[in-house]
Amino acid sequence: MAVYTEVGDEELEAFVAEYDLGPVLSCKGIAEGVENTNYLIHTSTGSYILTLYEKRVAEADLPFFLGLIEHLADNGILCPTPVHGKDGKALRRLCGRPAAIVTFLDGMWPRRIRTEHCAGLGTALARLHVAGQDFAMTRPNALTVDSWRPLLEASIPRAGEVQQGLSEILEKELGYLEENWPAGLPSGICHADLFPDNVFFIGDKLSGLIDFYFACNDFFAYDLAICLNAWCFERDRSFNVTKARAMLSSYRQVRPFSDAELVALPLLARGCALRFLLTRLYDWLNTPTGALVKPKDPLEYLTILQFHQAVAGPGAYGLE
Amino acid sequence: MAVYTEVGDEELEAFVAEYDLGPVLSCKGIAEGVENTNYLIHTSTGSYILTLYEKRVAEADLPFFLGLIEHLADNGILCPTPVHGKDGKALRRLCGRPAAIVTFLDGMWPRRIRTEHCAGLGTALARLHVAGQDFAMTRPNALTVDSWRPLLEASIPRAGEVQQGLSEILEKELGYLEENWPAGLPSGICHADLFPDNVFFIGDKLSGLIDFYFACNDFFAYDLAICLNAWCFERDRSFNVTKARAMLSSYRQVRPFSDAELVALPLLARGCALRFLLTRLYDWLNTPTGALVKPKDPLEYLTILQFHQAVAGPGAYGLE
Numbered sequence: 001m002a003v004y005t006e007v008g009d010e011e012l013e014a015f016v017a018e019y020d021l022g023p024v025l026s027c028k029g030i031a032e033g034v035e036n037t038n039y040l041i042h043t044s045t046g047s048y049i050l051t052l053y054e055k056r057v058a059e060a061d062l063p064f065f066l067g068l069i070e071h072l073a074d075n076g077i078l079c080p081t082p083v084h085g086k087d088g089k090a091l092r093r094l095c096g097r098p099a100a101i102v103t104f105l106d107g108m109w110p111r112r113i114r115t116e117h118c119a120g121l122g123t124a125l126a127r128l129h130v131a132g133q134d135f136a137m138t139r140p141n142a143l144t145v146d147s148w149r150p151l152l153e154a155s156i157p158r159a160g161e162v163q164q165g166l167s168e169i170l171e172k173e174l175g176y177l178e179e180n181w182p183a184g185l186p187s188g189i190c191h192a193d194l195f196p197d198n199v200f201f202i203g204d205k206l207s208g209l210i211d212f213y214f215a216c217n218d219f220f221a222y223d224l225a226i227c228l229n230a231w232c233f234e235r236d237r238s239f240n241v242t243k244a245r246a247m248l249s250s251y252r253q254v255r256p257f258s259d260a261e262l263v264a265l266p267l268l269a270r271g272c273a274l275r276f277l278l279t280r281l282y283d284w285l286n287t288p289t290g291a292l293v294k295p296k297d298p299l300e301y302l303t304i305l306q307f308h309q310a311v312a313g314p315g316a317y318g319l320e
Numbered sequence: 321m322a323v324y325t326e327v328g329d330e331e332l333e334a335f336v337a338e339y340d341l342g343p344v345l346s347c348k349g350i351a352e353g354v355e356n357t358n359y360l361i362h363t364s365t366g367s368y369i370l371t372l373y374e375k376r377v378a379e380a381d382l383p384f385f386l387g388l389i390e391h392l393a394d395n396g397i398l399c400p401t402p403v404h405g406k407d408g409k410a411l412r413r414l415c416g417r418p419a420a421i422v423t424f425l426d427g428m429w430p431r432r433i434r435t436e437h438c439a440g441l442g443t444a445l446a447r448l449h450v451a452g453q454d455f456a457m458t459r460p461n462a463l464t465v466d467s468w469r470p471l472l473e474a475s476i477p478r479a480g481e482v483q484q485g486l487s488e489i490l491e492k493e494l495g496y497l498e499e500n501w502p503a504g505l506p507s508g509i510c511h512a513d514l515f516p517d518n519v520f521f522i523g524d525k526l527s528g529l530i531d532f533y534f535a536c537n538d539f540f541a542y543d544l545a546i547c548l549n550a551w552c553f554e555r556d557r558s559f560n561v562t563k564a565r566a567m568l569s570s571y572r573q574v575r576p577f578s579d580a581e582l583v584a585l586p587l588l589a590r591g592c593a594l595r596f597l598l599t600r601l602y603d604w605l606n607t608p609t610g611a612l613v614k615p616k617d618p619l620e621y622l623t624i625l626q627f628h629q630a631v632a633g634p635g636a637y638g639l640e
Binding site: 008009010012023024025026027028029030031032040042047104105106107108109110111112200201202203 | 332
């Protein structure tokens, strides 16, 4: 939620002149995305987002991310499309950073989630999974089960500062997940970070998915588990089964899931709860006080983890 | 440069429904203005700025500020115009704060000032002064000569931390200005904060003036002195007489100034240098480390003050 790199008017004009977008009419730094610097620009041909990629995004991954959203947009997914310059390139440099212009998407992310939002999300996620199937590039998930132990070890010495006994809970859960993590489930392109602030709606209608900077190849059901956790728990951390059912059944209408995926869902949901718990815990313990970006509460994901630990089977998510 | 108040999508939709602007299509918090929270919103009828007034703007002054920009816009000045709700009101409340929607202005503020910018600014400032003459409301300048002593006294004990001997320099200058401050110069509506980041251009053409939250009634020549200081000194703090001449002569073509104004200009320029030196010094000494908004260097204005102290007369500004 910050502008990390200031772009001057002359640098911007020279940069935009590399594209067929007409002259720049305005440029506002926007408070969106915690990883990059984003400007909303108006040119004579419309509105666009200019992104400068800051350190947290690996430059080597950018061709994958930009290629992916272009592929998805070409296949009917509502997501930003990279704009190519007159030289054909979508990725160039500005102010010493990799930078790209993408199309602007109307819509606002929902602060108060309603069941209709979850239904729309389920449909959009399934379409994304289907549309990604013929995308040629791949990127492994850098934040799946194999990567959790080093993350846990980095936080264990101070986990007790957040909650007493937390490190023992995490240690035990991680051991269980490492032993029981499934293999061979249907997999492909996942968004892997589809939280409400990355999904735009106009009224109840989904108008766009953004922020593909965690996208990777992994189990489709794992992506679904991320959404289940991010969209179906209320502010008081209770689980809303109506929302889950709406999301999962809308998903299933577009891309049916196998019995193996269904059975794995509670375990994957535990895994994804642990993944966000661990990254948030790390950020919580390592963000300097007074930093521009306030770290998110890791314990929100402990409640979610414990919910899934107690679940008897996928029926708890409202599925027959 | 920050979003201080988060507005939810539903609150925003309800708020915008009070206007005839059509449904909201998007809303982005923008990094603009240090005093207020600003959102750039798109609706089906166009682009607008939604401002939530934070503590630093006195609520009692808002009818003056909004009335003024409406009057100026009606009189051909390129500035935002308040949008009236269906109930006729331009000022209402959102998230517990006073809030207003104004029209969006295209353009970007110039990071590297060119002589053409200064010429455009001179013309625009003179037009503003003329257009303000039949505006019925008034607001005294809260940051003119009478208010400088309390500001100085608040900073004197620690001024030496910024530069040795600074408090003596300021004390002496303030005494001189209090004794010699002119009376009876042509006066009226002044912007009083027309720094480059409040002036938009598209190419070399001025496209808008923004941020009228210091506007007040004062000497026109004082407003001109503020611009002289803000636009005609280079980054190395040298004075660019070509820019000054361009600004002042463009101004004079729209609103000729009297001999009394011309003669007073060096003294007013000293006064306005002291005014920004004092407010910046106060902020410098009183901003907590790690604050969101970085305070500006007060000493920039010491150099400017010393330049005007050494000036023999208004001829130094390139005027015949």
